[in-house]
Amino acid sequence: MANKKIVIVGGSDAGISAAFAARRTDRHADITVITKENGISRCAIPFVLGGQITGKTWMLENIPSLYKQSDIKLIMDEAISIDPNERLVRTNDSSFPYDSLIIATGAYPFVPPIPGRDLKGAFTVRTVEDTLQIKERLKTSKSVIIVGAGAIGIEIASALRARGGLEIKIVEMCDRILPTTFDSDLSRIIEDKLKDAGIEIITGVGVSELLGDEEVMAVRVGDREIPGDMVIFSIGVRPNTELAKNAGIEVGRLGIKTDDHMMTSIKDIYAIGDCAESVSLINGEPAASQLATAAVLQGKIAGKNVAGDDATFDGVLCSAIMKLEFFDIEIGRTGFTKEYAKTREMNVMARKTNSLTRSDDYPGAKRLDVELIFDIDSERLIGAQMIGEEGVAGRIDLVSLAIKLGAKISDLTRIKNCFNPPITPFPSDDALLVGIDYADRMIKRIKNRKRSTGSSGTPSK
Ligand SMILES: Cc1cc2nc3c(=O)[nH]c(=O)nc-3n(C[C@H](O)[C@H](O)[C@H](O)COP(=O)(O)OP(=O)(O)OC[C@H]3O[C@@H](n4cnc5c(N)ncnc54)[C@H](O)[C@@H]3O)c2cc1C
Numbered sequence: 001m002a003n004k005k006i007v008i009v010g011g012s013d014a015g016i017s018a019a020f021a022a023r024r025t026d027r028h029a030d031i032t033v034i035t036k037e038n039g040i041s042r043c044a045i046p047f048v049l050g051g052q053i054t055g056k057t058w059m060l061e062n063i064p065s066l067y068k069q070s071d072i073k074l075i076m077d078e079a080i081s082i083d084p085n086e087r088l089v090r091t092n093d094s095s096f097p098y099d100s101l102i103i104a105t106g107a108y109p110f111v112p113p114i115p116g117r118d119l120k121g122a123f124t125v126r127t128v129e130d131t132l133q134i135k136e137r138l139k140t141s142k143s144v145i146i147v148g149a150g151a152i153g154i155e156i157a158s159a160l161r162a163r164g165g166l167e168i169k170i171v172e173m174c175d176r177i178l179p180t181t182f183d184s185d186l187s188r189i190i191e192d193k194l195k196d197a198g199i200e201i202i203t204g205v206g207v208s209e210l211l212g213d214e215e216v217m218a219v220r221v222g223d224r225e226i227p228g229d230m231v232i233f234s235i236g237v238r239p240n241t242e243l244a245k246n247a248g249i250e251v252g253r254l255g256i257k258t259d260d261h262m263m264t265s266i267k268d269i270y271a272i273g274d275c276a277e278s279v280s281l282i283n284g285e286p287a288a289s290q291l292a293t294a295a296v297l298q299g300k301i302a303g304k305n306v307a308g309d310d311a312t313f314d315g316v317l318c319s320a321i322m323k324l325e326f327f328d329i330e331i332g333r334t335g336f337t338k339e340y341a342k343t344r345e346m347n348v349m350a351r352k353t354n355s356l357t358r359s360d361d362y363p364g365a366k367r368l369d370v371e372l373i374f375d376i377d378s379e380r381l382i383g384a385q386m387i388g389e390e391g392v393a394g395r396i397d398l399v400s401l402a403i404k405l406g407a408k409i410s411d412l413t414r415i416k417n418c419f420n421p422p423i424t425p426f427p428s429d430d431a432l433l434v435g436i437d438y439a440d441r442m443i444k445r446i447k448n449r450k451r452s453t454g455s456s457g458t459p460s461k
């Protein structure tokens with residue numbers, strides 16, 4: 001039997017993960033990656049700009065030789081069309097037959113159609129080129145305006161603050177920073193830290209124009225003109241779906257539609273990463289995470305499937321962690337915020353707790369703030385947000401796993417936390433477990449109330 005022909009379009013986080021997963025699953029498949037850009041670690045970009053990462057490993061220059069070692073063909077070209085009937089991908093220079101195809105074309109940064117957006121000194125942050133150009137501009141800039149206070153905008157602001165020597169302003173159209181990923185109370189804690197560090201934050205109004213002749217000199221925000229030597233747009237991304245759309249593949253509001261095997265509406269064509277729409281793991285609604293976390297996992301799943309395995313993706317949780325360099329704090333989140341859950345008409349309760357990160361008699365213990373969000377009807381944990389000087393990543397991963405496994409609150413009360421004074425607080429003091437115990441008590445109270453009065457009951461504090 002002839003070797004299976006697997007073609008992957010796009011060679012960044014998702015595409016790379018798919019290629020190696022396919023190779024691990026089928027040692028004989030004929031695997032080709034077509035990409036117009038060498039893969040890069042975009043997650044490293046804020047720290048390259050901030051000067052914390054100085055080497056070149058983030059440019060993933062070793063990937064071509066790793067492909068070679070694994071007998072994966074790399075074609076540096078742009079795929080311009082897919083013909084599902086002929087099972088063919090056409091590039092500018094050639095065409096490639098496939099038995100299975102994976103689309104991993106990623107996303108591009110969104111810039112609003114405002115006057116002045118093409119002025120010199122205005123940047124988006126996505127590619128090696130963007131990064132090197134911003135780095136160059138930083139050498140002569142005294143002030144930077146970051147447009148958009150989502151995770152990437154905040155991460156860049158913090159990394160640049162740690163670098164020093166710059167006046168930093170953030171403009172955010174919503175009334176607070178991190179408006180979609182954190183609940184108001186926690187995002188205000190982070191906002192206060194940024195302000196205390198001298199970063200000006202302008203919320204509730206968008207940038208309507210970039211001002212300057214050839215070079216950007218200021219932005220218009222409401223009736224204010226805010227001077228700045230450079231502008232960095234970080235207001236979200238849009239999925240690259242044209243290739244799929246033109247091939248007749250179904251595209252949803254958030255990206256290329258996929259099923260639980262990451263297969264698109266056309267058999268044997270898969271889509272993964274930032275270009276793909278999946279479903280929310282919590283309520284099954286269309287969702288896209290646009291994070292490397294999901295891109296790499298979806299790549300692994302699609303890579304296995306095209307090579308003959310039967311792997312499934314349960315859905316997106318949007319689990320993310322961030323280290324805000326200047327403040328030495330970690331922030332993390334997973335699942336739904338309570339504000340978002342309410343827009344989905346879920347009956348939720350939230351509990352904010354805090355604890356130390358080590359035993360209280362051990363030197364150097366840090367504060368950890370945790371907010372847990374529970375769905376009262378299903379008695380399940382559906383989200384968490386955390387801010388702390390250490391210990392966030394492991395707890396966010398634990399909560400993500402608990403949500404993924406559909407753990408009930410009563411199950412979570414039986415988590416057996418390891419204890420060692422220099423690394424953890426005493427188990428009964430850990431903010432995560434204190435929040436879970438609270439939810440357990442509340443759920444029992446609500447259930448008892450329902451039993452005795454027949455009412456639905458809302459939690460009391
Ligand atoms: C500044 C920044 C910081 C980030 N930090 C984090 C973080 O800390 N944690 C995290 O989880 N996520 C982070 N992300 C998000 C993460 O980088 C993305 O989710 C991830 O890169 C998505 O990978 P992807 O392979 O799906 O798409 P992409 O990385 O966009 O790659 C798609 C590739 O396909 C190529 N391509 C597109 N069309 C074609 C075509 N027609 N033919 C050939 N090639 C094509 C593109 O050139 C590109 O190389 C960050 C993103 C940015 C921009």
